Amino acid sequence: MHISSHRLFTAIRLSFMYYEEVSQVSKSRVHGDRFDGVDGPTAARDDSDLARAIGARIRELRVAQGMSMRTLAPLADLKQPFLSQLERGVSSPSMLSLYKLAKALGVAPGDLLPDEPVTPGAVVFRSGEGHPIHSVDGAVSSAGRLLFTDADHELEISEFDILPEQNNSEWFDHIAEAATYVMTGELRVEVENGGEWVLGRRDVIFCRAGSRSRWTALDPAGTSLLHVIARRRER
Structure with missing residues (x-):
């Protein structure tokens, strides 16, 4: 299975639009840490x-x-x-x-992640839903959430908010094609043996399967990003 860069880019753009819309809606609809409405399949897990x-x-x-x-x-x-x-x-x-x-x-x-029932049609994750996750193990780590529906879905998305003091020097191995989209702030991305770039708001970088990269948040106020992975599928 191969997902084109165009499909990944479209998925990231749509995710960013959803993020902006949900951020506005959350001001009036959120109760505690979860929205009213249709829950994502992993929202209720303890x-x-x-x-x-x-x-x-x-x-x-x-x-x-x-x-x-x-x-x-x-x-x-x-x-x-x-x-x-x-x-x-x-x-x-x-x-x-x-x-x-x-x-x-x-x-x-x-x-x-644990298997989820295959859901036909659309699945909506509200703010506060998904799998809470930290970027690295240890006390100094940025918090985020992993958005993933079921085993038949070809994309998984993670969202992170990173402060400069939460930066680390760890390399991430990309076993499938991936893309990182900066929503707010500035992010330096290093690709091993591939170059280094500083990304601003709405910039995106695509990484090939088999590459390694690491992030450094540069904005003192924090950097928010979406990371999208094309999950490999046997056809």
Whole structure:
């Protein structure tokens, strides 16, 4: 399966329009941390239940590939005790951990999330819905959310708000085509052996499958972005 850059760019543009619309609507409709209306399929999951479900999914994929935790941990550049905590649902993975595990297991990051029922038509995620996630493991990390519907959907979107003090030097491996769209602020993007760019509001960068990149937020007030991944599908 191949998703063209045009399709990815269209998806990002639509996501940005949705983000702006929801931000306005939220001022009058939000109750607590969630909107009235149609929930996304992952909105109601308890954090601890979600951690256990992700852990079970990691273990399922690992066992299916005949790998022990001792084998998978170094492939994913993770400590074995931490991997054990993830599989038992004691700890929740960051976006970086999901990327590392996905690369080691040969799947997309969203494939490590629990399966959701296939929903025909449209699925709407309101502000506050989706999978809460941190960019990296540790105290200094930006918070975001991962938006993903079901296993048949070809796109997954993550949204992050990054302050300069939350920057880190970690590289993210892209196992599929990906794009990053800056909604507000400024973002420096480095692509390993590919160049370096400073992106402003409504700028977008596409990264090829197999490339590595890292972000640095430059705006003192923070940088908001959308990251879109084309999930690989067997046809």
